[in-house]
Amino acid sequence: MAEYAVELRNVSKFFGSVAAVRNVTLGIREGEFFSLLGPSGCGKTTTLRLIAGFELPTAGEVYIGGELQGDTPPYRRPVNTVFQNYALFPHMTVYENVAFGLRMRRLPENEIRRQVHEALEMVRLSGLERRRPRELSGGQQQRVALARALVNRPRVLLLDEPLGALDQKLRRAMQLELKNLQQQVGITFIYVTHDQEEAMTMSDRIAVMDQGAILQVGTPAEIYECPASRFVADFIGETNLLEGKVVEVWDHHALVLVDGARMVCGAVPEGVRVGQRVTVAIRPERISLHAQPPGPLAIPGIVRDVVYTGADIRYMVRMADRVTVLVRSPNTGNGSTPHFLRNETVYLSWRPESARLLVA
Amino acid sequence: MAQPLRTRRDLLRLLILISPSLLWLVIFFLLPLLLVFAISFGQRGTYGGVQWTPTLANYARLLDPLYLRIFLRTLFIAGTATVLCALIGYPMAFFIATRPARWRNAFLLLLVIPFWTNFLVRMYAWLFLLRDNGPINVLWTEGIHAAVAWLAAAIPAPFWEPLLQATSTPLRLFGTDGAVIVGLVYAWLPDMVLPCYAAVERLDPRLVEAAQDLYATRVRAFLRVVLPLTRSGLITGSVLVFVPCVGAYVTPDLLGGARTVMIGNVIYSQFMMARDYPFGSALSFVLMALMLVATVAYFRLGGEGGRGRG
Ligand SMILES: Nc1ncnc2c1ncn2[C@@H]1O[C@H](COP(=O)(O)OP(=O)(O)O)[C@@H](O)[C@H]1O
Ligand SMILES: [Mg+2]
Numbered sequence: 252m253a254e255y256a257v258e259l260r261n262v263s264k265f266f267g268s269v270a271a272v273r274n275v276t277l278g279i280r281e282g283e284f285f286s287l288l289g290p291s292g293c294g295k296t297t298t299l300r301l302i303a304g305f306e307l308p309t310a311g312e313v314y315i316g317g318e319l320q321g322d323t324p325p326y327r328r329p330v331n332t333v334f335q336n337y338a339l340f341p342h343m344t345v346y347e348n349v350a351f352g353l354r355m356r357r358l359p360e361n362e363i364r365r366q367v368h369e370a371l372e373m374v375r376l377s378g379l380e381r382r383r384p385r386e387l388s389g390g391q392q393q394r395v396a397l398a399r400a401l402v403n404r405p406r407v408l409l410l411d412e413p414l415g416a417l418d419q420k421l422r423r424a425m426q427l428e429l430k431n432l433q434q435q436v437g438i439t440f441i442y443v444t445h446d447q448e449e450a451m452t453m454s455d456r457i458a459v460m461d462q463g464a465i466l467q468v469g470t471p472a473e474i475y476e477c478p479a480s481r482f483v484a485d486f487i488g489e490t491n492l493l494e495g496k497v498v499e500v501w502d503h504h505a506l507v508l509v510d511g512a513r514m515v516c517g518a519v520p521e522g523v524r525v526g527q528r529v530t531v532a533i534r535p536e537r538i539s540l541h542a543q544p545p546g547p548l549a550i551p552g553i554v555r556d557v558v559y560t561g562a563d564i565r566y567m568v569r570m571a572d573r574v575t576v577l578v579r580s581p582n583t584g585n586g587s588t589p590h591f592l593r594n595e596t597v598y599l600s601w602r603p604e605s606a607r608l609l610v611a
Numbered sequence: 612m613a614q615p616l617r618t619r620r621d622l623l624r625l626l627i628l629i630s631p632s633l634l635w636l637v638i639f640f641l642l643p644l645l646l647v648f649a650i651s652f653g654q655r656g657t658y659g660g661v662q663w664t665p666t667l668a669n670y671a672r673l674l675d676p677l678y679l680r681i682f683l684r685t686l687f688i689a690g691t692a693t694v695l696c697a698l699i700g701y702p703m704a705f706f707i708a709t710r711p712a713r714w715r716n717a718f719l720l721l722l723v724i725p726f727w728t729n730f731l732v733r734m735y736a737w738l739f740l741l742r743d744n745g746p747i748n749v750l751w752t753e754g755i756h757a758a759v760a761w762l763a764a765a766i767p768a769p770f771w772e773p774l775l776q777a778t779s780t781p782l783r784l785f786g787t788d789g790a791v792i793v794g795l796v797y798a799w800l801p802d803m804v805l806p807c808y809a810a811v812e813r814l815d816p817r818l819v820e821a822a823q824d825l826y827a828t829r830v831r832a833f834l835r836v837v838l839p840l841t842r843s844g845l846i847t848g849s850v851l852v853f854v855p856c857v858g859a860y861v862t863p864d865l866l867g868g869a870r871t872v873m874i875g876n877v878i879y880s881q882f883m884m885a886r887d888y889p890f891g892s893a894l895s896f897v898l899m900a901l902m903l904v905a906t907v908a909y910f911r912l913g914g915e916g917g918r919g920r921g
Contacts, residue, residue, distance in 0.1 A: 324823070326827055326828055331824055331825065332821070334821060338817040341818075351835075355827045399825070
């Protein structure tokens with residue numbers, strides 16, 4: 252068995268002078284739920300289309316199951332796609348839509364019937380065989396698209412923002428369902444989304460893309476805990492990004508001067524020098540607030556705003572003249588985290604490892 | 612709007628609202644039609660005119676093999692013209708619909724510009740092109756003939772002789788069924804292209820990709836997805852071309868010479884030359900009934916698979 256279900260080696264795609272995908276190298280493992288995450292226009296769809304064979308790379312190679320694809324047409328690649336707006340055939344019934352791929356492969360009709368019913372059962376659409384796509388709700392259409400692709404038992408399933416057209420509640424439900432389905436069938440999923448929460452919820456690994464390039468690949472925890480760049484830190488979840496200058500470096504730690512406040516950072520990459528301009532990234536839930544300074548490194552601040560969101564309380568704390576940070580404090584209700592009011596003076600502290608120093 | 616009419620007042624209001632169009636249809640469509648229908652049961656007067664003694668003789672006369680042949684030939688010419696229009700117009704619609712947006716309107720404009728010229732003028736232009744000493748035949752008897760003669764002198768071979776002979780006399784283009792078909796195709800092509808274009812433009816290109824993603828080759832994607840989804844355009848276009856071709860009169864008159872006669876020419880001569888209004892009316896009526904039946908049948912045919920368009 253090949254090491255990777257899908258592998259891209261130095262793949263670039265230009266549309267005229269526009270680089271939609273730049274020098275992407277990526278290995279997606281067998282049976283993995285892999286997400287391509289990035290803002291709209293960053294090249295996710297193009298990457299997917301390069302794998303499906305709808306676009307050919309300007310440079311680089313695409314391998315599926317260890318085989319170089321070259322200019323293999325889409326109908327000869329062992330992948331199937333769930334399209335962005337489903338692209339169901341409007342002139343065919345649900346049954347005919349799902350049977351399409353099997354018919355093209357000329358399976359015997361009784362075998363087709365068996366597999367179509369099995370696939371429809373899997374996505375819980377049994378009984379709707381004779382409906383037309385336009386007689387179905389958005390969620391049902393989505394399931395038909397899924398069944399139409401999965402019935403072919405592809406080596407890899409490509410999904411392009413499959414939940415994008417659904418409302419929030421249905422989306423949440425479908426996320427879990429999709430994830431379960433993937434584990435059940437054991438097919439490699441490559442999932443495109445611009446919704447970081449969705450990618451975090453469902454994926455085994457995520458590739459964060461921006462402007463055609465892949466910035467970081469990792470598990471949701473790795474991406475969240477150890478963002479490699481400012482863009483990734485900002486794009487994934489909420490984060491405070493503070494500009495400062497390094498004043499001291501020791502043993503993977505650094506002291507950074509942020510507008511007069513001295514912050515200790517515990518996750519410092521190699522090669523950071525004193526005097527360098529850097530960004531400190533710190534998640535709002537990793538900062539704790541205290542009424543009295545808990546230690547010599549705590550930074551004083553003034554609460555400028557308090558927002559009660561239910562599960563937690565969000566404070567905007569002015570730390571120095573021009574620097575305001577967001578702090579998220581869990582609403583435990585047992586007094587383990589004190590509550591503060593507007594204009595109260597507080598002291599901020601964090602574990603040094605929670606403050607990440609970013610140079611990019 | 613779609614509420615049932617409950618009171619007489621509602622009915623009255625509706626009648627008042629639709630009365631202008633109703634009046635128009637009655638005066639300019641229904642009455643003349645009834646008149647034609649009535650006349651078709653009359654008899655030709657000795658000096659033209661109509662004698663109102665009811666008879667079925669006009670319809671009986673239609674069974675004469677002469678008229679049956681003309682009917683069949685008319686259907687053949689109109690059918691061939693329609694098929695040719697489809698063969699040319701459908702790919703043309705694809706070509707236009709797949710151009711970048713800013714080019715599409717330019718191409719559509721190019722398609723209809725010739726039709727700003729009077730119909731008769733355009734038919735005369737074809738007459739000029741196709742006649743024995745027209746440009747096509749000049750090219751044939753001079754240009755191509757000279758080329759063949761030159762080749763024959765350079766490379767001796769037995770097959771030059773028949774070619775030389777063939778190119779020494781003009782091609783018989785004008786006055787044939789072929790000329791009429793060419794004229795009809797030229798005249799009605801846009802009526803095929805425009806509905807096809809509308810259908811092709813509505814087609815979501817991602818459906819073709821979806822088909823290819825599901826192992827359909829280009830040919831099978833076309834047959835299973837593209838054709839069924841654009842069939843409505845082909846059907847509308849075919850009716851729009853076929854109906855006027857069946858009733859064509861000017862084109863066969865000008866390009867068909869004295870030989871080729873379509874049913875439109877017969878009707879014309881019955882009214883204008885033979886002054887046999889009753890028989891002309893009977894011909895007209897049967898023609899209309901035939902076309903009505905054919906059109907309804909055709910739309911039914913298309914309606915089956917064409918249903919369920921999103
Ligand atoms: N067929 C195309 N022709 C020209 N430019 C394209 C084409 N497809 C995509 N692009 C460009 O490539 C970039 C990436 O597009 P896409 O892959 O669709 O992004 P995403 O799916 O992440 O939103 C965009 O700038 C887009 O305008
Ligand atoms: Mg996209």
